[in-house]
Amino acid sequence: MKPFRILMSSAFMLTSLLSASFSAHSAIAPDRTRVIFNGEEKSVTIALKNSNPSLPYLAQVWIDNDKLEKDTTYFIAQPPLQRIEPNSEGQIRIQPLPGAVKLPQDRESLFYFNVREIPPKPEKSNTLQLALQTRIKFFYRPAAVTKLVDKLHPWQLQLTLSRQNDEVIIDNPTPFYVVVSRVGNRPDVSVSGFKNIVLEPRAHIPLGIKSSELSNTPVMTYVDDFGGRRLLVFTCSGNNCKVDEDKSHDAEKKANK
Structure with missing residues (x-):
């Protein structure tokens, strides 16, 4: 499934928009389209790839709950902000917080993992920049539920x-x-x-x-x-x-x- 992408832009005046050059291309992307966090695991590592051949980007990450609200109760993604060099990878580690033990243990819980790329400051003036955000589903699968997974009979x-x-x-x-x-x-x-x-x-x-x-x-x-x-x-x-x-x-x- 393709990641859900949201375009975010800084405030600008309409007169600037009319004269601005426009370019939008996603540089930072995770190495998967969903996260499965099994209950017996201590952490999950996600690779972030900067596909831009010449520019470094900042990558900002966080976790949302199933209502798409930022949530810091159950899991944390670290580091929350990092610089990734051109054609290079960064790593994100998702770890459970103490509140994770309060999640239901007889069924999955749904969260969302978010990555927002922050481009470097443009050299040219009157250039409109967009910060592209990728959101993918993040399923917490308790240990008791993980044992029920049957690859031959989904x-x-x-x-x-x-x-x-x-x-x-x-x-x-x-x-x-x-x-x-x-x-x-x-x-x-x-x-x-x-x-x-x-x-x-x-x-x-x-x-x-x-x-x-x-x-x-x-x-x-x-x-x-x-x-x-x-x-x-x-x-x-x-x-x-x-x-x-x-x-x-x-x-x-x-x-x-």
Whole structure:
């Protein structure tokens, strides 16, 4: 999954903007698209790459909670600010704080890891600079939940769909988060009304689509721990739909050819 990027700029006057030269290119990027912090680990290290061939950048990092508010209760990312030379890497270490023991131990918790790049002062005047920010999902996975991970049979196979009136309800009976990027009748197209969702552990929610738009073999795309997109093919009996593991594997093989 591509990182979510927010453009941040310093205050400027409209007259300056009209005459300014404009250039925006992300230089600092993390080495992954999500962070998985297993409960038995003491820390997680993330590499930040400065892809600019000639300019050093400052990299500012912090952790947000699931409401996108800066949070210093459970985890800390260090150093909070560092200089990274051209075509070089810096490292960030995420460590738990004492408050982390208060997090639920029977299910995952969601946070966000943020990186904001700060470019060097421009040599030319009337140059508008943008500080690009990358935000990626950060899942805390307690030790008891980590033990439930089965690489051969991913927990996403336990998802179910049900038709209730003209709504489609998705049920996640697992202690894991599930990121769903697409729901439709074939792998490459979503039905109208569907928006990407981050499905909480043990959630039972409407998908925001009409049940009349789904066939008896709906196809869902989810994002795995490594940012890869995986397919689930459901088979419906009446109003209830379960994942068909064999059809899901066949659909993935076909899609990867």
